[in-house]
Amino acid sequence: MNMNTTGHRAFLRLILCCALVSLALTSGSAFSQSGGELRFCLRSEPKTFDPLLVDDDSSLSIRYLTGGVLVRANRKTQDLEPELAESWKVSKDGKQIAFKLRRGIMFSDGTPFSSEDVAFTMQRLMDPALHSSTGDAFRSGSGAVSTKIIAPDQIAIIFPAPLAGLERLFDQVAIMSAHSPKKEAAVLGPFLVAEYKAGSSVVLRRNPNYWKKDSQGHRLPYLDSIRLDIQSNRDVEMLRFKRGELDLINVLDSDYFDRLAASSPGLAHDAGASLDSDFMWFNQVASAPIPEYKRAWFRSANFRRAISEAINRDDLSRVVFNGHAQPAVGPVSPANKFWFNSKLKAESYRPDAALKRLQTDGFHLQNGALFDRGGNAVEFSIVTNAGSKPRERMAVMVQEDLGKLGIKVNVVTLDFPSLIERISQKFNYEAAMLGFRNVDLDPNGQMNIWLSSAENHAWNPQQKSPETAWEGEIDRLMRAQASTADPKKRKESFDHVQEIAAEQAPFIYLVNQNALSAVSSAVEGANPGILSPQTFWNAERLTLNASTRASR
Amino acid sequence: MQRERMNAARKLACVVVVAVCAVSLGANWLAPAGYSKQFRDAPSAPPSHQHLLGTDEVGRDRFARVLYGTRISLLLAPAAALVSTVLAALVGGLAGYLGGIWLRLARGFTDLFLSLPWLFLLITVRALLPLNVSPLVSVLITFLILGLLGWAASARVLSTSADALRNSDFVLQARASGLHGPRLFLVHVLPNLKPVLYAQFWISIPVFILSEANLGILGLGVAEPLPSWGSLLRELEGLISFREEPWRLVPLLLLIVVLTSFQLLLSNEEVTA
Numbered sequence: 133m134n135m136n137t138t139g140h141r142a143f144l145r146l147i148l149c150c151a152l153v154s155l156a157l158t159s160g161s162a163f164s165q166s167g168g169e170l171r172f173c174l175r176s177e178p179k180t181f182d183p184l185l186v187d188d189d190s191s192l193s194i195r196y197l198t199g200g201v202l203v204r205a206n207r208k209t210q211d212l213e214p215e216l217a218e219s220w221k222v223s224k225d226g227k228q229i230a231f232k233l234r235r236g237i238m239f240s241d242g243t244p245f246s247s248e249d250v251a252f253t254m255q256r257l258m259d260p261a262l263h264s265s266t267g268d269a270f271r272s273g274s275g276a277v278s279t280k281i282i283a284p285d286q287i288a289i290i291f292p293a294p295l296a297g298l299e300r301l302f303d304q305v306a307i308m309s310a311h312s313p314k315k316e317a318a319v320l321g322p323f324l325v326a327e328y329k330a331g332s333s334v335v336l337r338r339n340p341n342y343w344k345k346d347s348q349g350h351r352l353p354y355l356d357s358i359r360l361d362i363q364s365n366r367d368v369e370m371l372r373f374k375r376g377e378l379d380l381i382n383v384l385d386s387d388y389f390d391r392l393a394a395s396s397p398g399l400a401h402d403a404g405a406s407l408d409s410d411f412m413w414f415n416q417v418a419s420a421p422i423p424e425y426k427r428a429w430f431r432s433a434n435f436r437r438a439i440s441e442a443i444n445r446d447d448l449s450r451v452v453f454n455g456h457a458q459p460a461v462g463p464v465s466p467a468n469k470f471w472f473n474s475k476l477k478a479e480s481y482r483p484d485a486a487l488k489r490l491q492t493d494g495f496h497l498q499n500g501a502l503f504d505r506g507g508n509a510v511e512f513s514i515v516t517n518a519g520s521k522p523r524e525r526m527a528v529m530v531q532e533d534l535g536k537l538g539i540k541v542n543v544v545t546l547d548f549p550s551l552i553e554r555i556s557q558k559f560n561y562e563a564a565m566l567g568f569r570n571v572d573l574d575p576n577g578q579m580n581i582w583l584s585s586a587e588n589h590a591w592n593p594q595q596k597s598p599e600t601a602w603e604g605e606i607d608r609l610m611r612a613q614a615s616t617a618d619p620k621k622r623k624e625s626f627d628h629v630q631e632i633a634a635e636q637a638p639f640i641y642l643v644n645q646n647a648l649s650a651v652s653s654a655v656e657g658a659n660p661g662i663l664s665p666q667t668f669w670n671a672e673r674l675t676l677n678a679s680t681r682a683s684r
Numbered sequence: 685m686q687r688e689r690m691n692a693a694r695k696l697a698c699v700v701v702v703a704v705c706a707v708s709l710g711a712n713w714l715a716p717a718g719y720s721k722q723f724r725d726a727p728s729a730p731p732s733h734q735h736l737l738g739t740d741e742v743g744r745d746r747f748a749r750v751l752y753g754t755r756i757s758l759l760l761a762p763a764a765a766l767v768s769t770v771l772a773a774l775v776g777g778l779a780g781y782l783g784g785i786w787l788r789l790a791r792g793f794t795d796l797f798l799s800l801p802w803l804f805l806l807i808t809v810r811a812l813l814p815l816n817v818s819p820l821v822s823v824l825i826t827f828l829i830l831g832l833l834g835w836a837a838s839a840r841v842l843s844t845s846a847d848a849l850r851n852s853d854f855v856l857q858a859r860a861s862g863l864h865g866p867r868l869f870l871v872h873v874l875p876n877l878k879p880v881l882y883a884q885f886w887i888s889i890p891v892f893i894l895s896e897a898n899l900g901i902l903g904l905g906v907a908e909p910l911p912s913w914g915s916l917l918r919e920l921e922g923l924i925s926f927r928e929e930p931w932r933l934v935p936l937l938l939l940i941v942v943l944t945s946f947q948l949l950l951s952n953e954e955v956t957a
Binding site for chain 1: 720722724727741742743807810811815816817818819905907908909
């Protein structure tokens with residue numbers, strides 16, 4: 133009897149132990165896989181490690197992995213989420229934002245985090261001598277930005293004029309320590325810069341004081357370190373990825389994507405249309421050294437719309453990007469869930485309608501060639517940057533499409549500095565094809581494009597006063613959306629801007645490329661999205677499988 | 685025996701060159717679709733009955749593009765090489781023949797020419813040229829630029845050879861016989877420089893073909909949709925595995941075969957200057 137009872141108890145203990153072990157293994161599965169080194173490439177040398185001076189992709193990646201921010205835009209849902217700030221409140225006039233900070237947080241060197249650090253960061257960010265592009269986004273009017281420390285965990289930041297979408301701008305502001313002797317090396321993000329070999333690599337190590345924990349109470353991040361190799365050659369990057377030396381490729385072009393998808397379907401990720409767009413435009417600058425009759429074509433909305441209608445965007449998406457792109461609608465990609473004007477549709481391919489539209493402007497066909505009212509053959513050049521294969525291919529396809537209307541297009545590829553000089557200083561070009569790499573969801577990020585006085589108002593920049601009524605209307609609407617904190621009113625204004633852009637076609641939008649990336653099977657927890665950084669936006673929760681951890 | 689083998693190789697090379705020229709001249713009949721028509725339903729297609737070498741990334745027939753590209757490069761790369769060799773002969777040959785201060789001046793000038801930052805100068809050249817030029821004019825401009833800029837290295841070689849000839853016994857004997865000036869240069873020096881000139885000419889052709897591909901990056905290459913060997917070679921960029929698409933190597937193989945054939949067509953003495 134005793135024997136039986138003892139045996140029974142031992143059996144129960146064994147079952148209990150097994151249950152506990154299995155519970156531990158399943159509930160803390162990510163934690164159990166913690167450790168190891170994640171590896172991927174930066175495409176260029178980081179220009180700075182100062183988080184407030186970042187304006188290149190590589191530095192941006194490092195800032196994302198090392199910097200702690202008050203609020204973070206979730207790269208999947210596009211919603212704002214609390215980080216170092218528990219909560220925040222924007223005043224009704226849009227001039228002030230108050231943050232309630234988390235307590236008990238420390239920088240990587242052990243210095244405590246408080247509202248003094250936020251004040252220090254904002255003061256440094258807004259210092260005109262720093263020339264910070266991140267700080268430029270906060271300049272809403274004449275006058276200084278001030279901070280008011282209410283308590284060690286409460287701070288208010290006051291701006292001289294209303295700033296629309298204010299809270300979202302703090303996603304880009306990595307908080308620096310006001311007291312740490314290590315300055316920018318003391319960080320609040322999941323990793324810290326441990327080693328930098330110029331031209332070779334950057335090694336990031338786990339921040340031992342990182343504040344975030346997983347649902348089981350384990351301190352994040354799971355990884356021990358991240359090795360970022362500086363590698364500009366994409367062929368080499370792909371070869372190393374295939375050999376298992378790299379775990380992620382953040383941005384892939386469609387050719388590489390298809391090859392990878394063919395050989396290893398599980399590793400290639402297409403997250404759908406990104407925020408990036410490719411487009412072309414005509415030179416409408418009054419002082420540009422182009423013939424007057426050509427300027428008249430380019431300034432005609434009918435001509436621009438006809439060109440837009442004559443371009444087969446479906447073919448561009450299918451042929452140039454192997455289907456990994458969507459015909460573009462306008463200045464906002466459909467991927468931008470809140471700001472996209474869903475009433476608008478991509479211009480469909482209608483060469484007959486395009487020809488009719490041109491005929492209303494006095495254009496006519498003669499022996500297969502198109503002539504204007506004055507008898508001038510319709511011929512123009514499209515400049516684009518050399519080395520961008522997709523853009524060169526698109527230009528060749530546009531050349532063929534417009535050739536069907538009797539329009540002769542000469543495609544010219546130029547090195548990037550020469551191209552920029554032509555389109556922004558000398559205005560010595562006829563049409564140009566380029567792309568926007570849009571990282572900002574908010575329309576304020578496009579102010580420098582749509583305001584007629586802006587330098588990047590590509591088709592006719594730096595106008596003293598709007599030269600056309602529709603540009604004047606866009607100016608008014610963009611300023612209106614920027615001067616109110618009411619999201620509904622802002623949306624109405626920007627929707628109208630998108631409608632005017634579709635009617636007037638100052639930019640002929642071509643495609644929105646899909647966000648393509650590659651993630652090795654060694655990585656667990658990756659969920660690639662369309663917003664940068666596509667593959668490692670949740671780096672703190674990424675893990676590596678056992679064999680990879682063992683090999684590194 | 686070796687001579688017979690050499691003759692056979694030359695015959696084969698002659699056949700190859702004639703065949704390539706004939707095929708490229710017959711491109712209109714052999715590839716009626718033309719080099720610019722885009723078969724958009726079949727981009728990057730493998731070889732088929734309709735497209736013998738498949739299609740490129742925008743669906744253009746590769747076979748047609750190779751034929752038309754061969755026609756352009758075979759005509760214009762040698763023309764550019766001829767221009768540069770003539771310039772090199774004039775500068776280097778004459779300076780070597782005249783010797784003394786002329787030789788030092790010419791060497792200094794060629795050294796200066798070779799050390800110029802050509803990338804920036806070519807960007808300036810591009811800035812001076814109009815954007816709206818037809819593809820055919822762009823071809824002429826491209827190879828003219830190559831011809832006018834590619835003479836300096838050859839001129840250095842030629843000046844050294846001419847300098848050596850100037851002091852050779854037969855030239856001294858000719859001088860002693862009363863032969864001077866241009867006649868001495870044309871009758872005795874220039875014919876003896878011929879092997880070097882030939883070698884420089886043939887060396888320049890592949891260099892110019894590849895340079896043309898690189899000039900495309902500066903907007904100075906052959907403009908789309910016109911093909912050239914240079915633009916066809918640029919398409920090999922990013923090709924990870926040749927085994928997957930071996931037909932894409934055809935332009936490269938054609939370049940190697942044609943240039944080797946040209947080399948074989950020269951006599952052994954001419955090549956080894």
